[in-house]
Amino acid sequence: MNQNEIVGYIWGAAELLRGDYKQSKYGDVVLPFTVLRRLDCVLESTKGAVQQENEDLTAYGANDAIRDEALFAITGVKFYNTSSFTLEWLRNEPNQIARNLQSYIGKEINLTRFKVEKVAQEAIKLEGGENLRNNGGSAGAGHDDDIEPLSAIIERLNDLFGTDFAEPAKKTIEAILGNLEQDDELVVQAKNNSREDFIDTFATHVTREMLKSKRENSELFKLYATNKEGTNEITRMLLDLFYHGLKG
Incomplete structure (x- = not known):
């Protein structure tokens, strides 16, 4: 699929919202779920390892900084999700989807550290010589x-x-x-x-x-x-x- 086809496919989901949402509110649903689905896909291959490590660190009583470093290392990106749910799995229990979705989103999806680390990295000098x-x-x-x-x-x-x-x-x-x-x-x-x-x-x-x-x-x-x-x-x-x- 090219970019235009992908955009059309994503916004096609708005048809499912017709009648339940005002047209002006479609983006409030479609865009956040597009981002969540993308994050879901990125984290899919490391989901089990993240959950296991998170359980181990919880047993140790590890602080948030240690948890972040451990889970970032597993995912290979500067975010993670500790929920047992995925968006795909949520579809398996349609009658419980509201409760399960709250649990999924209520777990930590940590995106904040990327900017902090990039700023810190830029402040560190990698070359010898001046300054x-x-x-x-x-x-x-x-x-x-x-x-x-x-x-x-x-x-x-x-x-x-x-x-x-x-x-x-x-x-x-x-x-x-x-x-x-x-x-x-x-x-x-x-x-x-x-x-x-x-x-x-x-x-x-x-x-x-x-x-x-x-x-x-x-x-x-x-x-x-x-x-x-x-x-x-x-x-x-x-x-x-x-x-x-x-x-x-």
């Missing part, structure tokens, strides 16, 4: 002189949050740090931006790595995903270690 915030382009200056060994950091986490992390948590953090250090684009961004400008991007990468390791060390992930202070402390700890590695 570096740190003197001489030295990222994170002043943060690695008093770097703590990882074992001491694990002890501090235990003291702060009453946890009992030991060698498994240390190995998980070492693995996460190793993956971050091997991300060439992340390294470039760290070198070319101040710590303040870089931390949000770094935090996003930490979240992705923590999600990958959640079954390997569920207690560490739970602290990160449910406790804002825990999220900030782990991120800061990894950022210190990351910058220290850049200086090495």
Whole structure:
């Protein structure tokens, strides 16, 4: 179908509204459902995986930021829907369609973060040279002189949050740090931006790595995903270690 045929097909649905809606209101029905159907089609292939991950994260008590990052990663786009319904499935229960439609739309269809991430991405400098915030382009200056060994950091986490992390948590953090250090684009961004400008991007990468390791060390992930202070402390700890590695 060409574009004109698609437009004609979509607006042909207005015939079903005749008598129940004023002609001037047809667009209030046709256009939103066109958008919903498009989103439905985009999300169809990842529907099951999104529902399963959402259930897992709910069981952990994960916060919205962690949930967003996990579900965006599954869908491959910057939106998702956690409802068990699809528009196609709604047709299977015509007598319950009003209730089921409210449930479908009432679930989160998260579209807001796309703009935020694009703005943040544009603010991060990917090239070396001019306009570096740190003197001489030295990222994170002043943060690695008093770097703590990882074992001491694990002890501090235990003291702060009453946890009992030991060698498994240390190995998980070492693995996460190793993956971050091997991300060439992340390294470039760290070198070319101040710590303040870089931390949000770094935090996003930490979240992705923590999600990958959640079954390997569920207690560490739970602290990160449910406790804002825990999220900030782990991120800061990894950022210190990351910058220290850049200086090495």
